[in-house]
Amino acid sequence: MERRDLLKAMSATLGGTLALPDSIFARLAEPFDAKELTFFRPRERAQVAMIAEAIIPRTDTPGAIDAGVPGWIEIIVQDCLPPEDQQVIVEGLADLMRRCLQEHGTNLGELAPDKQVAFLTKMHEDTLAEKREAQKAGLNPRRTFLEQFKDLTKFCFASSEVGATEAFEFVYVPGQWIPSMPLKEGQKAWAL
Amino acid sequence: MSKLSKGKASHTFDAIVVGSGMSGGWAAKELTEKGLKTLVLERGHDLKHIVDYKTTNSPPWMLNWLNKTPLETKRRQPKQSTVWAASRPSSSYLFVDDLDHPYEEKQRFDWIRGYHTGGRSVMWGRQSYRLSPMDFEANARDGVGIPWPITYDELAPWYSYVEKFAGISGSKEGLPQLPDSEFQPPMGLTPPELDLKAAIEKKWPGRTLIPGRVAHLTAPTEEQLALGRSSCQYRNICRRGCPFGAYFSSQAATLKAAENTGRLTLCPHSIVHSIIYDDEIGKAVGVRVIDEVTFETTEYFAKIIFLNASTIASTAILMNSRSERFPEGMDESGSLGRYLMDHHLGAGAGATLETHQDKIHYGRRPTGFYIPRFRNVTEKGSQDYLRGFGYQGGGMRRGWTRSIDGFGADFKKELTSFGPWSISMGGFGETLPYADNRITLSKDKTDKWGLPLVVADADFRENEMKMREDMASDAGEMLESMGLKNVGTFNSRPWMGRGIHEMGTARMGSSPKESVLNKHNQVWGAQNVFCTDGAAMVSSGCQNPSLTYMALTARAADHAVSELKKGNL
Numbered sequence: 197m198e199r200r201d202l203l204k205a206m207s208a209t210l211g212g213t214l215a216l217p218d219s220i221f222a223r224l225a226e227p228f229d230a231k232e233l234t235f236f237r238p239r240e241r242a243q244v245a246m247i248a249e250a251i252i253p254r255t256d257t258p259g260a261i262d263a264g265v266p267g268w269i270e271i272i273v274q275d276c277l278p279p280e281d282q283q284v285i286v287e288g289l290a291d292l293m294r295r296c297l298q299e300h301g302t303n304l305g306e307l308a309p310d311k312q313v314a315f316l317t318k319m320h321e322d323t324l325a326e327k328r329e330a331q332k333a334g335l336n337p338r339r340t341f342l343e344q345f346k347d348l349t350k351f352c353f354a355s356s357e358v359g360a361t362e363a364f365e366f367v368y369v370p371g372q373w374i375p376s377m378p379l380k381e382g383q384k385a386w387a388l
Numbered sequence: 389m390s391k392l393s394k395g396k397a398s399h400t401f402d403a404i405v406v407g408s409g410m411s412g413g414w415a416a417k418e419l420t421e422k423g424l425k426t427l428v429l430e431r432g433h434d435l436k437h438i439v440d441y442k443t444t445n446s447p448p449w450m451l452n453w454l455n456k457t458p459l460e461t462k463r464r465q466p467k468q469s470t471v472w473a474a475s476r477p478s479s480s481y482l483f484v485d486d487l488d489h490p491y492e493e494k495q496r497f498d499w500i501r502g503y504h505t506g507g508r509s510v511m512w513g514r515q516s517y518r519l520s521p522m523d524f525e526a527n528a529r530d531g532v533g534i535p536w537p538i539t540y541d542e543l544a545p546w547y548s549y550v551e552k553f554a555g556i557s558g559s560k561e562g563l564p565q566l567p568d569s570e571f572q573p574p575m576g577l578t579p580p581e582l583d584l585k586a587a588i589e590k591k592w593p594g595r596t597l598i599p600g601r602v603a604h605l606t607a608p609t610e611e612q613l614a615l616g617r618s619s620c621q622y623r624n625i626c627r628r629g630c631p632f633g634a635y636f637s638s639q640a641a642t643l644k645a646a647e648n649t650g651r652l653t654l655c656p657h658s659i660v661h662s663i664i665y666d667d668e669i670g671k672a673v674g675v676r677v678i679d680e681v682t683f684e685t686t687e688y689f690a691k692i693i694f695l696n697a698s699t700i701a702s703t704a705i706l707m708n709s710r711s712e713r714f715p716e717g718m719d720e721s722g723s724l725g726r727y728l729m730d731h732h733l734g735a736g737a738g739a740t741l742e743t744h745q746d747k748i749h750y751g752r753r754p755t756g757f758y759i760p761r762f763r764n765v766t767e768k769g770s771q772d773y774l775r776g777f778g779y780q781g782g783g784m785r786r787g788w789t790r791s792i793d794g795f796g797a798d799f800k801k802e803l804t805s806f807g808p809w810s811i812s813m814g815g816f817g818e819t820l821p822y823a824d825n826r827i828t829l830s831k832d833k834t835d836k837w838g839l840p841l842v843v844a845d846a847d848f849r850e851n852e853m854k855m856r857e858d859m860a861s862d863a864g865e866m867l868e869s870m871g872l873k874n875v876g877t878f879n880s881r882p883w884m885g886r887g888i889h890e891m892g893t894a895r896m897g898s899s900p901k902e903s904v905l906n907k908h909n910q911v912w913g914a915q916n917v918f919c920t921d922g923a924a925m926v927s928s929g930c931q932n933p934s935l936t937y938m939a940l941t942a943r944a945a946d947h948a949v950s951e952l953k954k955g956n957l
Contacts, residue, residue, distance in 0.1 A: 275458045313796035355448040370622040370751035375576040
């Protein structure tokens with residue numbers, strides 16, 4: 197794809213159909229020691245939200261955006277990831293966009309859910325294969341972008357108030373220990 | 389600089405206890421309850437029970453960084469943050485800032501510390517096991533180190549005494565290598581744990597699996613309720629401090645009891661520099677203290693002094709206490725600082741189950757199962773080594789932290805469903821006392837309070853390394869015995885200190901020629917100085933040691949007060 201087309205597609209992403217409420221970038225709690233959030237550029241923020249939502253979409257329970265996952269990802273990438281992994285995330289966002297444009301001529305958020313899953317699955321397999329090649333070549337590659345991003349999405353979703361209390365069963369003070377009881381049909385897993 | 393102008397009388401007590409942690413809290417309780425006006429010196433800040441446990445009621449989304457470790461924590465706490473609990477925002481503030489509290493390592497040594505009221509009794513693992521007659525006899529039998537100067541029978545009533553007060557949850561098993569405590573009801577075993585228990589008892593007579601014994605209340609006594617403690621609520625976020633006072637800590641239990649006597653003075657920010665020894669009367673008369681915040685020096689005086697600063701810190705104080713009689717510190721045997729021990733961890737096995745998919749557990753149990761030592765008890769080691777190991781483990785259903793393939797709605801469905809049961813265990817191995825495993829004080833480097841840095845120089849040896857092979861392979865074989873196919877074993881390089889069970893360096897003994905402390909934990913040549921923390925240990929056993937420190941402290945305090953009344957101190 198030509199550079200001009202790439203830029204066009206990126207601007208489409210920024211003004212794209214996926215509406216992102218400002219609140220998802222706000223801190224849901226007040227982490228008392230965290231620094232100001234300045235890590236991602238607006239375009240990257242939109243991408244983070246798109247990818248997180250593609251990984252954990254809204255279904256009969258809230259999805260990643262409902263749970264504020266994009267904002268949490270930025271907090272953790274900014275303050276907790278070593279520079280090498282921050283670089284994996286930033287480069288991975290651009291790489292994912294490039295691959296998606298090449299394959300589908302548009303960005304991830306525009307694809308139908310099944311296409312999103314197919315795209316992420318293929319990119320995951322391709323980048324894992326690239327990592328194995330690098331390992332064979334004697335290099336010591338970081339975990340891939342999707343390995344890291346998927347874990348971040350999962351972790352932030354399960355740790356968020358919306359995710360923990362609506363997608364999982366959240367029992368903060370169990371009050372008792374029962375070592376064995378029947379699992380009910382369709383019962384959600386414990387959040388903690 | 390000295391605050392002595394305030395008058396000696398206001399700085400004079402019946403007893404001084406250095407440290408407010410696991411053993412210091414016990415010294416404070418016992419001495420105050422026996423009528424002594426007692427000063428407890430805590431080098432860190434005052435961490436008040438409940439009100440200062442700032443994360444104890446925070447759900448994950450109210451924790452900084454959702455409880456991920458920020459880079460800043462790794463920078464300020466490079467040692468502490470290698471331990472999971474110490475690295476997390478929910479409890480990292482309870483562990484020391486390594487940059488402010490440096491030490492030197494000739495060989496890697498991970499010194500995990502908490503400087504505040506209650507010390508590590510706030511963040512401990514709470515596993516509580518008695519040593520056995522076999523453990524007290526081990527050194528004499530094997531010709532390793534020196535014999536313990538006390539027998540199991542001498543300590544047994546004191547184990548009972550501290551257990552009734554602290555509250556230990558566990559099951560009576562009648563095992564000679566792991567004597568029963570005074571128990572409150574145990575926390576039950578899960579289906580895979582019961583399967584494992586049945587499988588190993590069938591295949592190996594002499595091996596068994598029991599509920600982990602923990603210092604948690606499951607049926608509190610009147611005495612415990614009166615202190616404001618209540619039953620465990622099964623949240624399993626104990627390392628943030630417990631608002632229910634359900635697990636034993638100094639704040640929840642011993643210091644509260646001491647405070648109730650009206651004879652306790654707790655002085656935080658008080659770093660003990662050394663013990664003041666009077667060469668003429670042949671006794672200690674007090675301690676020199678540096679204010680952590682103002683750097684002012686002070687002296688406090690008392691008839692008896694209990695050193696409970698933690699293993700390495702108590703020994704460092706003894707080393708720094710120089711007088712005419714003790715020009716090299718309070719020891720004439722040459723053993724002070726030597727025979728540093730720890731438990732070696734990080735060898736075991738784990739597997740995932742396909743069975744019991746129709747069952748789940750409810751609540752978050754703050755313990756797991758325990759497999760008492762069997763090597764060199766009922767079965768020889770597979771190689772020639774002394775002593776043995778016990779296992780701690782758990783069999784729980786996997787949650788969202790497990791690895792799940794895929795993306796999108798199907799991934800989310802799997803993520804929010806229960807995973808399979810998994811079961812794993814890791815060994816806690818005994819470490820022999822070696823003269824060359826030691827700490828010394830730096831001759832030229834000091835911390836910001838002017839105290840010489842501790843230099844650690846210790847590592848595990850051949851005996852421990854041979855034992856670890858059994859720790860891994862026995863665990864694997866036991867899991868295979870319950871029919872599991874996908875068993876994985878592990879045996880990673882153990883580092884001294886990582887057991888957070890550092891002990892020895894001021895050992896008890898029968899003679900001043902070979903030990904620092906006598907059979908009542910009194911310093912030879914300064915019999916009104918008692919040291920009853922981990923420093924006193926003569927051998928390490930493989931059991932988690934805090935319960936033994938508690939029992940030794942209560943026993944020594946009883947002896948101290950009785951000797952004081954007789955006019956012998």
